[in-house]
Amino acid sequence: MKMLNKGEVEQITSCALCANMCKHGCPVYLATGSETLTPQKIARLILYREKGFIRDEAGFFKVMFQDAMCGACRVNCIYNNFDLRDFIHKERSEAFKKALLPQETGRRVENFARFGNPDGERQLIQKGNGETGYLVSCSTYRDAAILGAVEKVLAARGECQEFGGGDICCGAPLYYAGDTEGFKKVAEKMKGEIEQRGLKKVVTSCPACIKMMTEIYPRLGVRLDVELIHISGFIAALLKQGKIKVNRMKATATFHDPCLLVNDMGITAAPREVIEALGLEIKEAVYGGKNAHCCGGLPGGKIGDSKLSGRVNAMRAGELKETGAEVYLSACPTCKAALAAVGMKDIAELVAERISDG
């Protein structure tokens, strides 16, 4: 209670008094039909907690961890520069302080304390040389197929460092759990990891890593002197420059836009350029491109409620299946895992499969 300054109270009140003009794009609302999980009602609850009206604190925090944090509400907001996620994050930080985390989120935070990553003990990866680095995100580390594919692409490109695993993580799991202090330490550690490797460019497959490093780190005073590039743009540029060549294939494909990639970075063209370079005919989903719905993530991720993330996974898989495409592609290892029901592949995997020698 009383966490917000005057300007923030005005902002959250404007959201709470709006007609919910962004609810149509909210994946959690669409998967559940729950009015409580729509942005305007979340804003009302935050305002009421700020004013001391909420009696069921645990119930309130439960709702805060049910939001997808995907940014669809920001994109569809009628106000400029308003992002409800910032307010939800503040509340999650309160929940963290009070140890009121959802079970799976809490487990990942505990793992972080022991192993420096959300998943537990793992090997440190350090390969290659050069001023360009590929950051193996936690989600990529868990997916050997994507990692192998990326390594094949990087080998074709030339000199590049690969680093990750062990206790190297951008800190996104801590950020979404509300552990702001822990997250800041991880941000500072990541800055050191990049600087000690002398990197000028960092490529990664995980949109959350890029969001953390470009948008959230600076808010905590951690500024990276490095260019961050998503793998989709990196591969699209290599194809354009003729540095890698691929054997074209004849099939239809639907691309699932990862939420942070489209909503926070505005990237929709690069992955499609890659897909078209492969010769595939794109069959857009009804909710594709800037209207794409979040995949729902994995248990304990941006949505802390594991059962709920499963419902969003199922909804999104259903939306994608409707295109009847032969191939389903994405550009985020978490999306790939969350949407396994449609046989999702990462675009890097398909590119690696189709790389030709000349």
Place this chain on the structure above:
Amino acid sequence: MEIETFRSKRGKVPSGFIREVKDIVGGENVSQEETDLISYSLDYWMYGIFLSQYGKLPSLPAVVIAPGDSREIQGVLRCANKHRVGITPFGGGSGVLGGAIPGGDEAVLNLQRLNEFISLDEISCVAEFEAGIIGANLERELNHRGYSTGSIPQSFYCSTLGGWISTRAVGQFSTKYGKIEDMVLGMEVVLPDGNLVDIKPVPRRSTGPSLKDLFLGGEGALGIVTRAVVSVHPLPQKVVKQSFVFPSVAEALEVVRKILRGDARPAVVRVFDETESERYFGVKEVTVIFISEGEPDFMELEGAVVSRIARENGGQPRGESPVDRWLEKRFDIGLGPVAMQQGVVVDTIEVVSLFKDSANLYRDMVSSVKAVDGTIMVSGHFSHFYREGACLYLTFAGASPDSFRYYKDSWTAAMEATLRNNGSISHHHGIGFWRKEFMRRELGAEGVELLRKIKVALDKNGILNRGKLIEDAE
């Protein structure tokens, strides 16, 4: 501090009712959590929204139930009859007359899980949807397949198909595509006693009174619409945008009347008074915008007819930019929430009259609301045109130490002006609970009694949406 309710205290329903509905819809779809009760306590009734910023809500329902299909809704309503529990249907929660505000000892029936696109029949140009789908998503499904209903209300992004049907809603492109009653061909409705009526989709029939018209405007008091078949149009191949300014609202209305009499049917026709023209376009002249859309040859012709009649009758052309400005700003309601935080009460009122009364109604309604102590601003525009008349849409804002007195007096002034000028008290927002006191003067005592008899015949235990549409039986 705690939530203050002014309609009733947080109520109770029999525990047997809760137990039984959990068996019907599943325990995870029945909630008595504080967060849910707060979230379903209010729709978009503007005075309720104004008060909500202070933690004042009309009421907290006893329980929220979210069925997944018609069969579950049937079960819940039968159970409600058994236990005499009031049920308030909740669609998108975007209604502005309090039609979805529950009473304290009542259950909210959240219909938003029924949000699927079902089918498109391209031969017949009809599509079927579950009623809980949000308008923007309904259109996205259709647009993706090359079609549109043409129903684009200002609440497009937050209202549902079921809500459109239940309030007899209209969209901004209504002059060409018609209103929701023109679009709905068939529907499935769960009656208050739990029985199900399936009204098959056909263009027209002669089988006695139209049953679907019982529920077009039924406001959730006569039945719960669960799915509907609507008419659709191929996406337009040509869009012609025009605007003109006129010396007065009356002269602008006369031009629109002549255009419609000439059988032109622009999709959008809007006449903005000087105040709204200044707000939207930065000019203190009455501005009229037209959008014609459809087959290219027809639209060229329609555009020419509109232009000729407007110019011949004193219209000064202003090109496409005012139309583009309106298209850009038409969903922007951001000013209201900001003003409310300064203690300003804002609302809109939509009424309808024949052309012979339109200009007088506008003048009387604006001056009547302006005369209310506390008024800061009143403006109006006409939209949703017919060959015979038009909808007048008033926006007002004001502040007073007694905000409720100001709100009530403004509404009363507007309704009195409407009735004085032979208008109807609502064009498309409906009645809800807030406007029902004027129903007797709208329909006459006999008309209200007829409506009540229909309500009682359908809902003998009075469980559905109590206190809405008509006064409860004494």
